[in-house]
Amino acid sequence: MQALRKVAPGPGLSLEEVVEPRPTATDVVVEVEAASVCGTDLHIHHWDGWASGRIHPPVTLGHEFAGTVVEVGADVRHISVGDFVSAESHITCGACSACRTGNGHLCERTEILGVDRDGAFARYVSVPETMIWKTNREKLPPEIATLQESFGNAVFATSEQDLSGRSVAVLGCGPVGLFTVAIAKASGATSILASDLHPFRLGLAKKMGADVVVDARQAVDHQGMDVVFEMSGSSQAITDAIRIARNGARIILFGIPSRAVEVDVAAAIFKNLTVQAVSGRRGALREPPVNHRSRRVSIAPNHCRAGVYPARHAPARNRPRSRACDGAELGHRGA
Numbered sequence: 001m002q003a004l005r006k007v008a009p010g011p012g013l014s015l016e017e018v019v020e021p022r023p024t025a026t027d028v029v030v031e032v033e034a035a036s037v038c039g040t041d042l043h044i045h046h047w048d049g050w051a052s053g054r055i056h057p058p059v060t061l062g063h064e065f066a067g068t069v070v071e072v073g074a075d076v077r078h079i080s081v082g083d084f085v086s087a088e089s090h091i092t093c094g095a096c097s098a099c100r101t102g103n104g105h106l107c108e109r110t111e112i113l114g115v116d117r118d119g120a121f122a123r124y125v126s127v128p129e130t131m132i133w134k135t136n137r138e139k140l141p142p143e144i145a146t147l148q149e150s151f152g153n154a155v156f157a158t159s160e161q162d163l164s165g166r167s168v169a170v171l172g173c174g175p176v177g178l179f180t181v182a183i184a185k186a187s188g189a190t191s192i193l194a195s196d197l198h199p200f201r202l203g204l205a206k207k208m209g210a211d212v213v214v215d216a217r218q219a220v221d222h223q224g225m226d227v228v229f230e231m232s233g234s235s236q237a238i239t240d241a242i243r244i245a246r247n248g249a250r251i252i253l254f255g256i257p258s259r260a261v262e263v264d265v266a267a268a269i270f271k272n273l274t275v276q277a278v279s280g281r282r283g284a285l286r287e288p289p290v291n292h293r294s295r296r297v298s299i300a301p302n303h304c305r306a307g308v309y310p311a312r313h314a315p316a317r318n319r320p321r322s323r324a325c326d327g328a329e330l331g332h333r334g335a
């Protein structure tokens with residue numbers, strides 16, 4: 001089968017012929033119908049400072065996907081051939097203290113699909129049964145179901161905060177940032193500011209519920225924000241987050257910087273800021289994020305269909321597997 005792979009250190013990806021995966025006793029093999037490009041894939045594609053210290057080629061990329069189960073391992077009990085599924089990409093051990101207390105996102109043995117083991121930018125991918133999310137194809141077709149993983153990032157980041165009646169800033173409007181805008185709107189935020197470098201993404205942010213959009217190349221001069229989500233990994237955006245936050249505000253760091261970032265810690269201290277870093281999905285989620293119920297807002301498939309979380313506005317450009325590198329380049333350009 002063909003797979004999009006990082007075959008050696010350095011920029012670029014290669015479309016290669018590889019052996020089709022066979023499931024272990026506890027894995028299932030999924031025929032991929034849709035896969036989406038994440039910012040992490042772009043880091044790996046461009047081989048920046050983060051990727052060069054984290055990735056050990058060769059590896060097949062891709063951790064956001066949806067498809068149909070075509071083979072199951074001997075010990076698989078709850079997933080069947082023919083099931084339409086997506087998956088939690090952070091594969092946890094299930095045995096450590098964090099996993100056994102419902103905090104799988106803190107598992108120190110976590111392996112990420114498409115980062116630490118072969119991923120879904122291929123015709124088939126093998127995933128542990130415990131990470132599989134059964135999905136309703138009628139409610140979430142493949143091109144939407146593949147976004148559940150990134151949507152879950154936004155669910156985790158926002159459900160840790162009290163957004164009702166708060167002013168919210170979202171710095172970086174990739175898919176996760178856009179979903180964050182939508183959830184903040186549905187959670188009752190009084191005002192939402194969104195910033196990005198790309199006009200296309202800023203237009204989407206307006207559709208998703210942002211009240212004000214700002215070109216990130218200009219100074220973000222809106223002060224006094226209650227909650228700031230830094231979703232880009234840009235060093236300038238991290239600096240802006242501290243600057244625009246009010247005293248006592250909360251800053252959530254999600255974007256991955258391409259290299260080490262210098263932070264004005266003194267400014268954060270004198271503002272009495274609370275800074276929280278998040279990765280993955282709480283749990284990690286053993287059920288789809290669109291079935292998740294946080295403390296403050298229910299997130300269900302019919303919400304996506306009804307436009308409460310308008311996933312169809314999220315950036316999407318369909319490409320066949322043979323043109324997967326084009327998709328990575330489009331993602332880099334914010335298109």
